[in-house]
């Protein structure tokens with residue numbers, strides 16, 4: 402029996418249709434694209450249904466798909482014909498993610514016998530194009546990310562019925578899912594340090610191929626494994642999130658990887674459109690001053706604080722308030738930066754300084770902003786030991802100003818190389834690396850590569 406053609410369409414998409422959807426019968430030969438690992442010919446093997454995993458085909462449904470309706474369901478039988486078996490848990494197809502570009506299914510790949518995450522891209526031109534950029538970038542990143550230890554590994558990809566399928570290694574939960582499931586209990590400072598180091602390695606790799614910012618970094622950092630242990634604990638949960646749980650989860654492994662390069666961009670001098678998830682957005686992005694790698698570093702800083710405190714650092718949806726929060730936590734924005742703003746952002750600046758509190762939308766906004774602690778105090782509230790190092794790292798204290806990183810490269814290059822090659826690293830190395838990466842952003846890519854190569 403062909404599982405796919407038996408599927409009850411009425412479950413999936415009740416919107417009126419002009420014409421029936423194409424089915425996903427593998428007898429239609431799809432357009433095959435070169436895979437990275439397997440180079441499989443798409444649609445050349447017989448359809449396969451794993452009877453143990455799919456015990457009752459007619460009753461299997463996929464949570465939440467009726468509203469979305471894209472990519473076309475039922476489950477594309479091309480997956481079976483390529484020996485990817487969608488994982489079914491309790492009659493619900495295991496959909497492990499959903500984003501702008503499509504949906505992600507957990508599957509079992511029978512060939513190398515491993516779980517994979519298959520991202521099925523919507524059949525919309527701009528998403529298809531973004532998927533191809535992602536493929537391109539991941540292939541290039543693979544050259545620099547030795548052993549595939551920082552960026553998610555693309556196992557294969559193919560184009561079928563106008564949908565691009567990206568087959569990735571299966572990773573664990575995102576840092577933020579982990580934080581949420583742990584009732585927002587903070588991560589230990591050593592783990593935060595380790596995560597910071599790995600994120601910098603990832604950015605260092607992307608510097609090498611001119612990827613000018615990963616941009617949607619924040620929710621796209623996944624633990625490599627979802628394994629954890631439970632420990633009795635009642636400390637470390639922010640008051641706003643305290644619940645009755647006396648246990649906290651400790652991830653068994655600190656390894657992380659970055660996924661989703663669909664929005665990454667190659668280096669160009671004129672990037673000035675808005676990027677990054679709001680809470681992790683750098684000041685130069687908000688002010689429309691153009692951006693490059695340093696805006697990823699800004700995001701890394703915000704993420705590290707959030708992992709230490711359990712709460713997003715800049716919780717706002719308004720530009721002026723966001724900039725005012727930055728000044729409150731880190732000190733005044735540099736005057737050179739404010740002088741450069743053009744007509745799009747000039748409403749936030751008056752006579753060379755931020756138009757705050759005059760420009761605030763409400764008294765509540767001013768009041769709640771006043772409650773924000775300075776970075777130093779915030780870190781000390783949450784971190785028992787190494788607080789000073791962490792503050793130095795986050796605020797670039799030793800260089801003078803938090804918003805002007807990378808003015809002096811003396812002694813910092815070796816720090817960067819240590820990051821790239823996973824040698825021993827401490828907070829101060831991490832600090833050096835932050836500075837180096839910011840500094841490198843102003844160098845030509847060939848220069849960066851030759852710097853690295855001569856130290857190998």
Ligand SMILES: Nc1ncnc2c1ncn2[C@@H]1O[C@H](COP(=O)(O)OP(=O)(O)OP(=O)(O)O)[C@@H](O)[C@H]1O
Nearest residue numbers: 497498499500501502503505518569570571572661
């Ligand atoms: N390799 C993977 N292993 C495990 N889960 C994954 C993997 N890739 C993606 N996911 C899950 O699927 C979700 C969506 O993936 P992804 O961010 O790549 O999709 P997207 O459509 O590009 O999302 P966005 O709207 O953020 O751009 C992720 O947040 C994650 O939970």
